[in-house]
Amino acid sequence: MNITLNNNPETFEMEKLTVSSLLQVKNFTFKMLIIKVNGVLVSKDAYETAWVNDGDDVTVLHLISGG
Amino acid sequence: MKFDEIKTILGKKTVGIAGAGGLGSNCAVALARVGTGTIVVADFDVVSESNLNRQYYFHDQIGMPKTVALSENIRRINPRVNVISHNVHLTADNIPAIFSQCDVIVEAFDSAEQKEILIGTVLKDFPEKPLVIGLGMAGWGKNDLIHCRRVDNMFICGDEVSEIGPELPPIAPRVGMVANMQANVVLELLLPQSLQ
Numbered sequence: 001m002n003i004t005l006n007n008n009p010e011t012f013e014m015e016k017l018t019v020s021s022l023l024q025v026k027n028f029t030f031k032m033l034i035i036k037v038n039g040v041l042v043s044k045d046a047y048e049t050a051w052v053n054d055g056d057d058v059t060v061l062h063l064i065s066g067g
Numbered sequence: 068m069k070f071d072e073i074k075t076i077l078g079k080k081t082v083g084i085a086g087a088g089g090l091g092s093n094c095a096v097a098l099a100r101v102g103t104g105t106i107v108v109a110d111f112d113v114v115s116e117s118n119l120n121r122q123y124y125f126h127d128q129i130g131m132p133k134t135v136a137l138s139e140n141i142r143r144i145n146p147r148v149n150v151i152s153h154n155v156h157l158t159a160d161n162i163p164a165i166f167s168q169c170d171v172i173v174e175a176f177d178s179a180e181q182k183e184i185l186i187g188t189v190l191k192d193f194p195e196k197p198l199v200i201g202l203g204m205a206g207w208g209k210n211d212l213i214h215c216r217r218v219d220n221m222f223i224c225g226d227e228v229s230e231i232g233p234e235l236p237p238i239a240p241r242v243g244m245v246a247n248m249q250a251n252v253v254l255e256l257l258l259p260q261s262l263q
Contacts (some may be wrong), residue, residue: 032179041190064230
């Protein structure tokens, strides 16, 4: 599957991935995240069940402390 | 566009600021100076001496609730600004009511957990409202890393990498840069582009 992740084109072997699998494959280990797929927020409790498909536009925002 | 015209436009606008710490207090002051009509600010914290290395408070305000101290500072700078302050801990339950009337919301929290709650709630309940986020401003130098990036209705200001820590404290110059960058983004959102 080909997707856009944080504005960069990325290719994965699998046809589709759950959000949590995507995080694992990409080694995104930050705990505080904001994830949007095609402009829609995916809440934390939906990471295991929300799918990312070919052509999707995904944003993974890592939140860090400070402010 | 003359400043009088800018003041007239901003005087009709309402900006919400979640957090009155390093980012929030400095951003609020910048927006007050240019004549923002109403500023809604929420924070539960109290001014402490360690805040003074970056937050827009004064030594004689130590011990005061930040919302009270900030309201007073804004009043002294520009008494025309209507400050609506909430001395509360923000949660997913009270965020909608507090910020529902705002044209723009500024995310100015310190902890990543609080940022997640605020951003998640705004994206869920007000996805159409512009949200100006502060992310990564610890330390000093590295001016060129500080940027503003747009993702849908989120505007992310900071370097997105410098997390605060014991060896990398947040201090006035860099925090002030990001806070003022957030205020500058608010102006871009509220002022008509064609008239610039």
